[in-house]
Amino acid sequence: MATKSSHKIAYLEAADLPKPQSLWQSAFKRLIRNRLAVMGIFVILFFALLAIFAEQIAPRDFRTQVLAASNSAPLWVTKLFPTMIPISEGGYVKINEDFFFGADNLGRDIMTRVIYGTRVSLLVAIVGPIVALLIGVTLGLISGYLGGWVDNIIMRLTDVFYAFPTLLFIILLMAFFRPTTGRFEPGSIGDFFNRLDGSTGGMLFIFVGIGITSWMQMARLTRGQVLSVREMEYVLAARSLGASPTKIMLRHILPNILGPIIVAETLTIPRYISYEAFLSFIGLGVNPPTPSWGAMISEGAVAIRDYPNQALFPALALFLTMFAFNFVGDGLRDALDPRMRGAE
């Protein structure tokens, strides 16, 4: 029975031979078969929809303060957190059914703010890796392909950046970018970036900061990959046809090493998300009142004894997002290289 079916599979595959599957097609199939990864994709899609249609979905405005409702919570939240005892039962919690997750200490709707917070986290999840890829892959390509003293300088630079406390660097960058408003003449590039940052609620410089501090791993990985394909015949062929180094790097080497790089970068996405949350936590993230999960956790953590809902709902959203990205990253890696399952 078993041999029969395996024969059948072999036969079917033979029939498929005229149109073989590419690496990406078969990887995609393996990814789809990974239930956890698919679940993760759906969670990310869900949050993406929340982010895109936040204006339509959110029940209120994220800035509006209803001071009469400050620190209030609906009944179901008090049931969920048994230590939150409503006033009617001799406790201290104001019951207000208008706010589904409750209201924070300024009377702002927590649910609305969680929904809007999705925007920051997802944007960081997209833009952070892109910045890191741009810097890291560029440096890695140059370093690996040119070799010699260029390679040496770039790799020493990478070493120094590695040993440098990321936290300090990112905080200094924030401090450097932030208070520059008004320092630049109107119309200059500095002024343009400042306005851009202001209009994105302070997100631009977070992206820049995260990207600048996260490219090192990418540079090392890219360099290693370049070294492994640099001596291939197709590179030699391109060179003997007179292609310029730039063209060889971008047209011939890059497409061949992109797979592992993208997988490695996908795996680091949760780190970007938690970086942003951390920055907002210490008050260097988005400008208030733009909601960010990190800032909400930081504000809510102060009142964790009395109003756990204020910190734990944004924490749950943050957790779900990171969880989903981790599953998708793992799934993608398994799909592209099944032998690597569970490895770093």
Added chain:
Amino acid sequence: MFFVLFAISVVTFVLMRLVPGGPFNTERGVPPAIVEALNKRYKLDAPLVEQYIDYMQGLLVPRLTDRTYRRSVVEDYIINIPMDFLGEGVALRWINFGPSLAKRNQTVTGIIRDGLPTSMQLGIAALLVGVVIGVPIGTIAALRQNTGWDYLSMSVAILGVSIPSIILGPLLQYIFGVTLKVLPTTGWGTINHLILPAFALGFTESALIARLTRASLLQVLREDYIRTARAKGLSERVVIGVHALKNAIIPVVTVLGPLAAALLTGTFVVETLFGIPGLGRSFVLSIGNRDYTLIMGTVLLYAMFLVVANLIVDLTYALFDPRIRLH
């Protein structure tokens, strides 16, 4: 190694000076004359190179002091070795981090002396949590590869990676501090105060360690010497415990180095959430305050820990794998 330390000190020095604002530019509008006088007193008006050399001199050059030496806001050394044989009250003093620019009645040395032991206790506890949970989970997952145990362990590991301390902290506080009332939510001083923050910090690390242990052990188990060990009839416990784990632990130790450096010098989030008077808070606050000397002090301390941790890692390689010789 020394190049990295040197580079870090220069980069930090230049970078923090590039950032607009200074330690004395507060929002209260201090008269410019006073700011000028303060700048002069702390030699902030001197050329940058001179300031840098001045600072490094205080830090690196040991000094012999006689009995007239008193600890002051400008002179406060970490290492003080009494040398009474040279005369009464003579001592060799080394590593002066200088005065704090924001807290002007304290020295950076004093701040480090106060905060570092706390941060180290927390860091060691967190590291223990990470290793004690991570290594066994990773081992079980590798030994029972592709079974329910494996999938369960690796799911827990992904869970751990997805819960940074910023989430785990409030959650633990609520569950154990507020609802069950078994552990204090904030504060510092007793063993009980240590448990929650150590878990909040260590759980994520344990997930990373578990994944790494599993991957590394899987690789080792396919080696020839494991087959040899089994073939000569050693018990499974010896094969795994002595032959396999000892080799598989090397990559784990490698990541433990930087991890330990980061944990020992404090982590801001957990220290803030749990109200722990550690070094992480001083560090983050110092950047906002433009407390140049404190920034330099904490960064160099971190870099030094990193270098030392990596050195220890290199030394342990030889311990676990005699084939790796130290050159």
